[in-house]
Amino acid sequence: MKRLARVAAACLALTGAVAAAPIALQRGVGVHDWLNWAPLAADGGYRWPPYRDEDEWLSGARPLSDWPEGSQFERIRAMGFDFIRLSVDPGPLLASEGGKRQEALDILAAAVRTATSAGLKVVFNLHGVSQVPQYGMDMIYDGADSVGVAAYREMVVDVAEMLVAVGIEQVAIEPYNEPAYYPCDASGTEDWQTIMADTVADIRAVSAELTVVATGACGGSITGLTDLDPSFDDPNLLYSLHMYEPHSFTHQRHDDPESFASGLPWPASEGSAELTIAGLRAHMDAAGIDIGRQARNIIELQGVVAQxxxxxxxxxxxxxxxxxxxxxxxxxxxxxxxxxMGEFGAILMTPDGRMGAHNADRLRYLAAVRGEAEKYGFPWSIWEYSNPYGMSVIVPSGPAVPDMELLQALDMASAQ
Known part of the structure; x- marks a missing residue:
């Protein structure tokens, strides 16, 4: 009966006046560590009530005393951002139902209102993670008709209803983040196409006007987007792409935390393979890495650097x-x-040179990507507000102040 009521509501909405455009978004920043990776209890399940409060979020990577008093969302607005892309772990929602799920939804609605009360719009992104395996993104990878996809879609409907109650003029829903369904070519299946189209239909059964951010597969890349058939399009849809290309530049780090991978320049014409390798050797020398380990590290990276x-x-x-x-x-x-463009960014080189790009190269890259987005007029969201890994609007350590050089690369320093 509940689904029939939703279908009837959608039919009524579609026959009436429908807003002819998504909510207005321009410049955003990701807020990731607050409501993602929901805390776990001793038994490995989700702590309840779920999610972190603001103090837990802010004290996760540095002492709470490093943060100035006052609203973080007012700070974000003062920097010149008009929206946040709020990534939310769907696990607690998937692990609950009935009144317990409603309790989690109420916590999330309050979180959204915290941001909107500061004058920010919110792109609410269900950002699946793998810490509780049965509620990670693997649950949607068994095909469009799988039990996991059905459960996920039902959860998305509940989230859409919560967001409509908050106010469709202030929020958008992004039901998936960087879905897989590889390979990114004709040898793949049509499953992702079906999942995305069906999920849009589910949300439209709740509201014809709620802004929806649809995404292609293949990790949410441009290739995934261009493989998508937008036959489900309507005027209140946005289409996501994430820009971490070339990945060898934006994510300069090694799988082995004891190894070094850093120093590729942007653009490539600003340096050379020889200078990059020499820089790596200098960092490893300074760190006291023995000659044999240095040689193995260089051998492992030579192909990536040459390419x-x-x-x-x-x-x-x-x-x-x-x-x-x-x-x-x-x-x-x-x-x-x-x-x-829901995500873009580049890792800043760590003080020991173990990973990341030199700041000048990182800033040139961010300015170039931002400029291309703005040339075509599509909204963007940089990754992210605060983390200790150098992909952050807030400096990665010490007093939690804005990275003014980064804001300048985003053409936003004048807002300070």
Missing amino acids: YFDEDWGLPQLQARIGEAVAWAESHDIAPTRLF
């Missing part, structure tokens, strides 16, 4: 890649302003 310079990454390649998304939109009569 980066062979491809000569720079603004033309960046323009061409983002241009693929724009061409896809235009081919489907979708305005490029309805593309949504």
Whole structure:
């Protein structure tokens, strides 16, 4: 009966006046560590009530005393951002039902209102993680008709109803983050296409006007987007792409925490393979790494470094890649302003040179990506507000102050 009521409500909404555009978004920042990776109890399940409060969030990576008093969301607004992309662990919602799920939804509604009361809009992103395996993203990878997908879609409907109650003029729902369903070519199945289309239909059964952010598969990449058939399109849809290309530059780090991977320049023409390798050797020397371990580290990285310079990454390649998304939109009569660059960023080099890009290179890259997004008028959200890994609007350690050079690269320093 509940589903029939939703369908009837959707039919009524679609026959009435429907807002002809998504909510207005321009410049956003991801808020990830607050409501994601929901805390666990001793038995391995979710702590209840779920999610962190603000003090737990802020004290996760540095002492709470490092943070100035007052609302973080008012600070975000004062920096010049008009929205946050709020990533939320869906696990506690998937692990509960009835009154218990409603309790979790009430906590999330209050969190959203905390941000909107500071003058920010909220893109509410269900951002699945794997810490409780049965409620991680693997549950949606058994095909469009699987039990896991059905349970996930039912949860999305409950979230959509919660957000509608908060106010559709202030929020958008992004039901998936970087879904897999690889490979990103014709050898893949149509499962992701079906899942995304069906999920949009589920949300439209709740509201015709709630802004929905749809995504392609293949990790939410541009390739995943351009593989998507937007036959389910409506005027209140945005289409997501994440920009971490080339990944060898944006995510300079080694799987082995004792190894070094850093120093690729942006653009590639600002340096060379030889200079990059020499920089790595200097960092390893300073860290006291023995010659044998240094040699193994260099051998492991030589192929990645050589490929980066062979491809000569720079603004033309960046323009061409983002241009693929724009061409896809235009081919489907979708305005490029309805593309949504929900994540972009680059790791800042750590003081020991173990990972990341030199700050000047990172800033040039961020300015270039931001400039391309704004050239076409689509909203963007940088990753993220605060973390200790150098992909952060707040400096990664010490007093929690804005990274003014980063804000300048985003053309936002004048807001301070």
